[in-house]
Amino acid sequence: MTTQETSGSGTPAGATSIGTLAPERAHSLPGFDPTAPLLEVDDLQVSFPTQDGLVHAVRGVSYTLRSGEVLGIVGESGSGKSVTSLAVMGLLPGSAQIAGSVRYRGQELLGVSDPNMSRVRGKGVSMIFQDPMTSLDPVYRVGRQIEETLRVHDKRLSRRAAEARSVELLELVGIPNAANRVRSYPHEFSGGMRQRVVIAIAMANQPDVIIADEPTTALDVTVQAQILEVLDTALEETGAAMVLITHDLGVVAGVADRVLVMYAGKPVEIGSVEDIYYEPRMPYTLGLLGSLPRLDSTGRERLTPIIGSPPSLVNMPPGCPFAPRCPLHIAECDAAEPPLFDVGRGHSAACIRTEIVEKAHGDATEVFDDTSADTLLVDESRPLEEDVAAVDRDRGPSPEVEGETAPDHAAGETGSIIGPKGSNQ
Numbered sequence: 001m002t003t004q005e006t007s008g009s010g011t012p013a014g015a016t017s018i019g020t021l022a023p024e025r026a027h028s029l030p031g032f033d034p035t036a037p038l039l040e041v042d043d044l045q046v047s048f049p050t051q052d053g054l055v056h057a058v059r060g061v062s063y064t065l066r067s068g069e070v071l072g073i074v075g076e077s078g079s080g081k082s083v084t085s086l087a088v089m090g091l092l093p094g095s096a097q098i099a100g101s102v103r104y105r106g107q108e109l110l111g112v113s114d115p116n117m118s119r120v121r122g123k124g125v126s127m128i129f130q131d132p133m134t135s136l137d138p139v140y141r142v143g144r145q146i147e148e149t150l151r152v153h154d155k156r157l158s159r160r161a162a163e164a165r166s167v168e169l170l171e172l173v174g175i176p177n178a179a180n181r182v183r184s185y186p187h188e189f190s191g192g193m194r195q196r197v198v199i200a201i202a203m204a205n206q207p208d209v210i211i212a213d214e215p216t217t218a219l220d221v222t223v224q225a226q227i228l229e230v231l232d233t234a235l236e237e238t239g240a241a242m243v244l245i246t247h248d249l250g251v252v253a254g255v256a257d258r259v260l261v262m263y264a265g266k267p268v269e270i271g272s273v274e275d276i277y278y279e280p281r282m283p284y285t286l287g288l289l290g291s292l293p294r295l296d297s298t299g300r301e302r303l304t305p306i307i308g309s310p311p312s313l314v315n316m317p318p319g320c321p322f323a324p325r326c327p328l329h330i331a332e333c334d335a336a337e338p339p340l341f342d343v344g345r346g347h348s349a350a351c352i353r354t355e356i357v358e359k360a361h362g363d364a365t366e367v368f369d370d371t372s373a374d375t376l377l378v379d380e381s382r383p384l385e386e387d388v389a390a391v392d393r394d395r396g397p398s399p400e401v402e403g404e405t406a407p408d409h410a411a412g413e414t415g416s417i418i419g420p421k422g423s424n425q
């Protein structure tokens with residue numbers, strides 16, 4: 001497989017306002033090259049032995065991340081996004097069989113001992129996980145957890161300076177009354193506030209790279225946008241580049257420079273965020289777009305679900321793994337798994353029928369059947385409030401929603417009702 005390079009200006013994104021780097025610690029592995037890309041993942045392969053056989057979780061992932069760049073990695077559950085990132089961080093279980101190469105500033109990370117990886121983790125590359133409670137220790141005050149992170153990489157930092165920096169970091173991520181909140185325990189914060197603390201810890205040592213694995217998935221939709229803004233602040237303050245992992249193309253739209261789409265353990269499309277959203281060439285990417293309500297739609301487009309589920313990663317048959325779900329499937333698709341074909345301007349797609357997808361110009365209804373939106377409605381000829389009224393007649397309205405009216409929706413339209421937990425959407 002060819003390594004697909006991510007684009008980027010090569011200049012760090014922002015100022016470093018929260019302390020100074022001690023580069024010799026983070027960069028003390030053999031092969032350090034300050035001019036090398038921040039992260040080069042080359043033909044990464046990860047398998048897990050299981051009772052059912054070898055699970056080929058990651059089957060040849062390659063990407064390059066440069067300074068100041070945000071790379072979105074998108075794909076369905078089980079497509080290998082997290083395993084790819086855990087391999088980069090050296091956090092896979094001992095049973096994992098790993099091949100390929102992961103270089104941070106030219107230094108090979110695969111096979112490096114855990115003490116040596118600790119020099120890179122947190123300072124060279126830090127990670128934000130989906131559930132903040134997996135990162136935070138429930139029995140320590142959040143301030144202490146930030147201070148420890150700082151002092152792991154800077155033993156000369158006094159306790160008082162670490163305390164002051166913790167308050168500064170909590171302010172940066174938008175925790176009100178930070179000087180008092182440093183003394184709070186994780187359970188005293190809401191989920192969104194806890195994720196802000198985790199972001200503060202991830203940026204504490206001004207890493208070169210932040211890997212954020214589904215950082216907003218566990219949060220209320222109203223909080224998700226705020227956390228994306230906080231991540232943006234983290235990048236500005238640290239000058240870090242970011243790998244943003246999500247199953248939601250909508251999340252990467254406003255944040256990423258480039259997007260890597262994964263399917264069944266492999267990248268199936270890589271391109272700029274504009275190419276992926278407006279000119280995708282892989283039917284799977286088009287299907288993902290079609291199943292997502294778009295803010296730039298005219299309001300009349302239908303959603304197009306991808307029918308079926310991804311293949312088992314044990315004993316995969318030859319051919320394109322997406323073929324059984326693909327509306328453009330032909331016999332040749334079953335012969336061999338297509339490599340990433342260059343379709344122009346740093347854009348590549350693993351499909352032998354890209355010229356047909358090209359003609360859709362991002363409109364999934366050109367290729368996929370549109371079935372989903374109508375299934376939400378009992379009767380296409382009447383607006384949604386009549387359906388709600390019919391349900392109310394049968395069940396009786398709940399006291400909380402009595403007097404509220406349903407939004408005016410006609411057949412085929414997509415609407416969202418959002419609100420924080422307990423708001424009776």
Ligand SMILES: Nc1ncnc2c1ncn2[C@@H]1O[C@H](COP(=O)(O)OP(=O)(O)OP(=O)(O)O)[C@@H](O)[C@H]1O
Pocket residue numbers: 048050055057075076077078079080081082083084093247313
């Ligand atoms: N320790 C393990 N042992 C066996 N199989 C594993 C292990 N860890 C992950 N897998 C398998 O590897 C595949 C990829 O998992 P991964 O967590 O990377 O997917 P993902 O794209 O991040 O999905 P999600 O969004 O649900 O986290 C899955 O089939 C998963 O079951």
